[in-house]
Amino acid sequence: MESPVEIVQHTTGGMIGASWLMIAFPLLGAAILLVLGRMTNRWGHLLGVAMSLASFVVAVLAFLELIGLPAEQRRQAVHLYEFIPGMVDMGLLVDPLSISFCLLITGVGSLIHIYSIGYMSHDPDRRRFFSYLNLFVSAMLLLVLADNYVGLFIGWEGVGLASYLLIGFWYFKPSAAVAAKKAFVVNRVGDLGLLVGMFVIITTFHTLTFSDLGKAIAANPPSGGAVTAIGLLLLLGACGKSAQLPLQSWLLDAMEGPTPVSALIHAATMVTAGVYLVVRSGAFFFPEGSPQALAVAIVGAATLLAGAIIGTAKDDIKKGLAGSTMSQIGYMMLGAAFGPVGYTFAIGHLITHGFFKADLFLGAGSVMHGMNDEVDMRKYGGLRKAMPITFATFFIGYLAIIGFPMLSGYFTKDGIIETAIEHNQVLGWLAVLGAGVTGFYMSRMVFMTFFGQKRWADDAHPHESPLVMTVPLMVLSLGALVLGAYLVLSNRLYEFLTPAVGAAEEAPHFAFTSVPGLATLALVAIGAAFAWYKYGRAEVPSVQPRGSFLTTFARRDLYGDALNESLFMRPGQWLTRIAVYFDNRGVDGLVNGLAAGIGGSSGRLRRLQTGFARTYALSILFGAALLAGALLLVGNI
Amino acid sequence: MTTHYLILSGLLFAIGAMGVLIRRNAIVVFMCVELMLNACNLAFVTFARQNGNLEGQIIAFFVMVVAAAEVVVGLAIIVTIFRTRRSASVDDANLLKY
Amino acid sequence: MGETITFWVLAVVSVGAALGMVFNRRAVYSALMLGTVMLCLAVLYAVQDAPFLAAVQIIVYTGAVMMLFLFVLMLVGVDSSDSLVETLRGQRFWAAIAGLGFAVLIILAVGNAVFAKEAGLAGALGQAGYIRSLALLLFTKYVFAFEVTSALLITAALGAMVLAHRERLAPKQTQKDLARARFQGEHPSPLPGPGTYARSNAIDMPALLPDGTVAEKSVNRYIARYDVEQGHLPEDPKLADAIKHRAAIESSDEEPA
Numbered sequence: 001m002e003s004p005v006e007i008v009q010h011t012t013g014g015m016i017g018a019s020w021l022m023i024a025f026p027l028l029g030a031a032i033l034l035v036l037g038r039m040t041n042r043w044g045h046l047l048g049v050a051m052s053l054a055s056f057v058v059a060v061l062a063f064l065e066l067i068g069l070p071a072e073q074r075r076q077a078v079h080l081y082e083f084i085p086g087m088v089d090m091g092l093l094v095d096p097l098s099i100s101f102c103l104l105i106t107g108v109g110s111l112i113h114i115y116s117i118g119y120m121s122h123d124p125d126r127r128r129f130f131s132y133l134n135l136f137v138s139a140m141l142l143l144v145l146a147d148n149y150v151g152l153f154i155g156w157e158g159v160g161l162a163s164y165l166l167i168g169f170w171y172f173k174p175s176a177a178v179a180a181k182k183a184f185v186v187n188r189v190g191d192l193g194l195l196v197g198m199f200v201i202i203t204t205f206h207t208l209t210f211s212d213l214g215k216a217i218a219a220n221p222p223s224g225g226a227v228t229a230i231g232l233l234l235l236l237g238a239c240g241k242s243a244q245l246p247l248q249s250w251l252l253d254a255m256e257g258p259t260p261v262s263a264l265i266h267a268a269t270m271v272t273a274g275v276y277l278v279v280r281s282g283a284f285f286f287p288e289g290s291p292q293a294l295a296v297a298i299v300g301a302a303t304l305l306a307g308a309i310i311g312t313a314k315d316d317i318k319k320g321l322a323g324s325t326m327s328q329i330g331y332m333m334l335g336a337a338f339g340p341v342g343y344t345f346a347i348g349h350l351i352t353h354g355f356f357k358a359d360l361f362l363g364a365g366s367v368m369h370g371m372n373d374e375v376d377m378r379k380y381g382g383l384r385k386a387m388p389i390t391f392a393t394f395f396i397g398y399l400a401i402i403g404f405p406m407l408s409g410y411f412t413k414d415g416i417i418e419t420a421i422e423h424n425q426v427l428g429w430l431a432v433l434g435a436g437v438t439g440f441y442m443s444r445m446v447f448m449t450f451f452g453q454k455r456w457a458d459d460a461h462p463h464e465s466p467l468v469m470t471v472p473l474m475v476l477s478l479g480a481l482v483l484g485a486y487l488v489l490s491n492r493l494y495e496f497l498t499p500a501v502g503a504a505e506e507a508p509h510f511a512f513t514s515v516p517g518l519a520t521l522a523l524v525a526i527g528a529a530f531a532w533y534k535y536g537r538a539e540v541p542s543v544q545p546r547g548s549f550l551t552t553f554a555r556r557d558l559y560g561d562a563l564n565e566s567l568f569m570r571p572g573q574w575l576t577r578i579a580v581y582f583d584n585r586g587v588d589g590l591v592n593g594l595a596a597g598i599g600g601s602s603g604r605l606r607r608l609q610t611g612f613a614r615t616y617a618l619s620i621l622f623g624a625a626l627l628a629g630a631l632l633l634v635g636n637i
Numbered sequence: 638m639t640t641h642y643l644i645l646s647g648l649l650f651a652i653g654a655m656g657v658l659i660r661r662n663a664i665v666v667f668m669c670v671e672l673m674l675n676a677c678n679l680a681f682v683t684f685a686r687q688n689g690n691l692e693g694q695i696i697a698f699f700v701m702v703v704a705a706a707e708v709v710v711g712l713a714i715i716v717t718i719f720r721t722r723r724s725a726s727v728d729d730a731n732l733l734k735y
Numbered sequence: 736m737g738e739t740i741t742f743w744v745l746a747v748v749s750v751g752a753a754l755g756m757v758f759n760r761r762a763v764y765s766a767l768m769l770g771t772v773m774l775c776l777a778v779l780y781a782v783q784d785a786p787f788l789a790a791v792q793i794i795v796y797t798g799a800v801m802m803l804f805l806f807v808l809m810l811v812g813v814d815s816s817d818s819l820v821e822t823l824r825g826q827r828f829w830a831a832i833a834g835l836g837f838a839v840l841i842i843l844a845v846g847n848a849v850f851a852k853e854a855g856l857a858g859a860l861g862q863a864g865y866i867r868s869l870a871l872l873l874f875t876k877y878v879f880a881f882e883v884t885s886a887l888l889i890t891a892a893l894g895a896m897v898l899a900h901r902e903r904l905a906p907k908q909t910q911k912d913l914a915r916a917r918f919q920g921e922h923p924s925p926l927p928g929p930g931t932y933a934r935s936n937a938i939d940m941p942a943l944l945p946d947g948t949v950a951e952k953s954v955n956r957y958i959a960r961y962d963v964e965q966g967h968l969p970e971d972p973k974l975a976d977a978i979k980h981r982a983a984i985e986s987s988d989e990e991p992a
Contacts, residue, residue: 699884
């Protein structure tokens, strides 16, 4: 495998040299909206959209400039300033990997900005919403563009902050506030892994810059143990941000935020930061066949199944989609464990998923917009006539995610499955199984929402959303239709990414009629048919029926919260209680006991002062007698 | 003979001390203190004779002077207390306590 | 031999008097007992070659100090006697223990001590004589202590005056002030004496008996007659009737003896 990291061009000019503008525009937008506050209420959302679009334009221009260069020059480093003297120079790395992310973030981000104009039009705090969105876009771009781990970490924390602010956007709802806190706390666990990983990197290699790491590794090959440790710590960070097992619990609660947030941050972009981290570090710390790469694969496979199972049981449309997001990111992680070919499909799936999942989420948002913010799918049904555009775009997204042939998901997901089976039979076939479950739960969602009887609430008057919301849906569904084929067929994405992630020994070849592919299709068909049998044909009860043990298991998010509570929260509480008890009784008890003892004995001794002169005189006489006696005893009078 | 005088002195001193402890009337307590001082004087005088010099008598003289001064001040205090409290009992003046 | 007899007699008397002083309830008796003890001690001083001290003992103690004691006793209340009930728990018991213990201790110490033959004062006096020797010692060796003692005595005298002094808070009221206050008040005349039920202390008004009836005889009939003639009758008809009735009575009828 040829290491990609050696080839770095330094540039200051052109659009690539100006790529810092991508970060600066939305940051400026956020600053203006937050600093000027209510003064910008009337035009704040327009500024937010404009800044996001400006970023998108810069990204497109930089992308065009990059593909105009010969392949070996497509890693352009832009030095910005000295950040930590002698240790970290802040700079941007514009290469095929980061520019792909930039296009996804700014492109889908801009669409979601536009969509939010309509979706949030009735919210008095729309301006604040757009300032947070801009802040998020800025931080996310810094995350993917930084040429070192420190810059990446700053962006990483920035998106965490934006995520926290946006989940808790309706902070007056206790559930939203708690969900925001939960996301923040769980992410801290992952961030700790990333941070410690960075510490180990800098003590082992004395650099945190991506382009220097390759040289440092080549010059001074580290022990396997250090690399494994770094890999596992980075994986922990990736798990936190990407809601992978065992840090998955926050993502479902994160759906308390406004739906565009769920689409942008908790489906399309931020939660894929973990995949980005693994792919970006892949050449250094996740070599094929290493134990940490296997760990990535296992985490991915486990999460894709867990997410899919959770998705089958949720009646809340957003939570169902959240489970689906977990599952799809699990696929990406699985792919990211298997070298350059895996990276290609992982990134490909990441991009297509960004489109179709944003499409699905925004579609769900559109449905909720028409249904008085009702999220329970049991209260939907038969909506395809009421909102035809939403239905059409949602249906395209649905076909894309279940891997309907020739749509986006078909190419990228099949690519991941086949790569996985090539490397690891067990995990690969689990991914096939997961695809079948995906077919079931997505079909269930579509049937419950758009088909069957109307189970609407009495005051529901479903209507199609305004154009400002449906146009982004159409654009996204277009991407969901064709993007996969464009990226995967004739290996466009693979060849584009090669300068960034390295080349495989053998270029991937997408096979339409492989055994796993056909098996996947068959399972998806079975899943969809079963969903039709259960939810399309039969009547759906509008109150959640008591499910079997397995259903309850899935409804309770596989008891993830219960596990966290019993494993971490309760022992932590006990620990604090013990500490408090020890502090109260032990430390304070010693101090207070001493004081009380002295105080008590003084209080008793005090009683000797009766105020009667005769008592004092008596003790004086006793003392005198004792003294005289002592003198008689010791002296020779 | 010295021994006899000294034992008499000791007896008087002890009786005076007991009186101080037992009596409550401040004036009587004062008298008992005077008795103790006198007992001391007797011892001084006895020792002066025993040792054959006048120092003991001189000291006894000084004790008398000091006792006279003490009686003057002490009785004035008793009168003042009696004037405010209508009582000459040492047990009644017990406010300075715990 | 003479000294021995003197000692035993005086020892018994002084110890008895001392015990009497401690255990007598009346303070005056205690004072007298103390005087007895002091006189006994004065004699014992004299016996022990200390005539000057004996004289001072009698003059200062028995004379001045005991007078002061008695004087204060008179001031505080001569007939006040102590109650025999002990208020402090265990005080008597422990006082007895301590006193007896102390006495036993001293007796043991003195009894165990071995004294040489008494030196006597003859050697110390020399040719100067008793008083001169004493004065020599007092005004040479102990002159500083002597002067300090004088300062002490002056301080004690001043202290006694300060303690016994009563601060005058308001100017002294003269007879003029008192008279003015009386005439400005409600009763220029003296208030009725205790025990009478009269509402007026004018001499021509009859007194009231305890049951509220009018005592006719309390008014002199000549005055009553004068009042009737002049028309000086009170508004109360009951009193007016009584005065008229009294004026009508002839003097010969029932004049008290």
